Amino acid sequence: xxxxxxxxxxxxxxxxxxxxxxxxxxxxxxxxxxxxxxxxxxxxxxxxxxxxxxxxxxxxxxxxxxxxxxxxxxxxxxxxxxxxxxxxxxxxxxxxxxxxxxxxxxxxxxxxxxxxxx
Amino acid sequence: xxxxxxxxxxxxxxxxxxxxxxxxxxxxxxxxxxxxxxxxxxxxxxxxxxxxxxxxxxxxxxxxxxxxxxxxxxxxxxxxxxxxxxxxxxxxxxxxxxxxxxxxxxxxxxx
Numbered sequence: 001x002x003x004x005x006x007x008x009x010x011x012x013x014x015x016x017x018x019x020x021x022x023x024x025x026x027x028x029x030x031x032x033x034x035x036x037x038x039x040x041x042x043x044x045x046x047x048x049x050x051x052x053x054x055x056x057x058x059x060x061x062x063x064x065x066x067x068x069x070x071x072x073x074x075x076x077x078x079x080x081x082x083x084x085x086x087x088x089x090x091x092x093x094x095x096x097x098x099x100x101x102x103x104x105x106x107x108x109x110x111x112x113x114x115x116x117x118x
Numbered sequence: 119x120x121x122x123x124x125x126x127x128x129x130x131x132x133x134x135x136x137x138x139x140x141x142x143x144x145x146x147x148x149x150x151x152x153x154x155x156x157x158x159x160x161x162x163x164x165x166x167x168x169x170x171x172x173x174x175x176x177x178x179x180x181x182x183x184x185x186x187x188x189x190x191x192x193x194x195x196x197x198x199x200x201x202x203x204x205x206x207x208x209x210x211x212x213x214x215x216x217x218x219x220x221x222x223x224x225x226x227x228x229x
Binding site for chain 1 (some may be wrong): 152159160161162163165167204216217218219220221222
């Protein structure tokens, strides 16, 4: 298969704290990883794209200093929500692509992390 | 115009019915098309890729119309387990091969 894990699956934190979410490709090397955010009753919105060893490319309107992305290896990417506020509460989902897995442009999704900021 | 547009539904259909969803896309240079399924509070999962010649997988048929820039998904003999949100996904030509998700079409199959 092509398994992507995320940790934690849910987190509740106080306003002003930072939260780190990990995304791992378990049985393949992910050349590219994506981070999405999904608010209730809305679709997935791409936040940023990251390639191993290089800086992430952020979508318009996404603050790179607030959402820190690190893609240190071919199997791990992390998203850190810094100084979280209640409006950052959302479902964060990562996905991974591999040239050796799936069809062209297919992405494999992690199970998501539900963040609630009080 | 949105990059990818879908009718949000919900489509409420009885078991055994046939239901079809359409999705339009704005970028004529798009090359990859997918249908994903998302259950409530879960991650999206690939249902099927959409090829130029159309493709079928059991009760599911996907088609691509490049001239009119839309893709379709047909579900025959609907099952209760088909109840979910179906997301149309289209690649965005350019760097990193990112994709754009439609807002999804909600299907509810009723006993």
